[in-house]
Amino acid sequence: MNTSCKPPSDLRSISGSYTSENIGINQLGKHIGTSTLSINVDSDGVIRGERGWSSESHKGHKADGTPTGSEKETVLGVIDPQDCEIGLAEKGETGIYRGRLLQDGSIDLILIASGDYPLAIRNRYTREAQ
DSSP states (O other), X not given: OOOOOOOOSSGGGGXXXXXXXXXXXXXXXXXXEEEEEEEEEOTXXXXXXXXXEEOXXXXXEOTTSOEESEEEEEEEEEEOTTTOEEEEEETTSOOEEEEEEXXXXXXXXXXXXXXXXXXXXXXXXXXXXX
């Protein structure tokens, strides 16, 4: 896999809606589902958006610990225009996303959250058709 990146000259072009398979683990066990990422990126690479997930067969937790089959969270972050690294933080959660914009325009993210409801998730988001 080629993970090199030449960022777009206008970082705003990364803005859009993306989908991914959601694969990971939480204290309830292995988690498989789908995830959406909707982001707005400004010319400085500052990101504001929303990440959601759902699963018909696996549960996760809301921020208060309530089990749920879906959730949407506000995310804030940045993209480094030198190496395409992306960092996102969830509002109201302990999770930190680290990842990268790939040459094909997809976004790889890994979420690690510790605390009372630990989890680890990986996603490869592809842009939805506009």
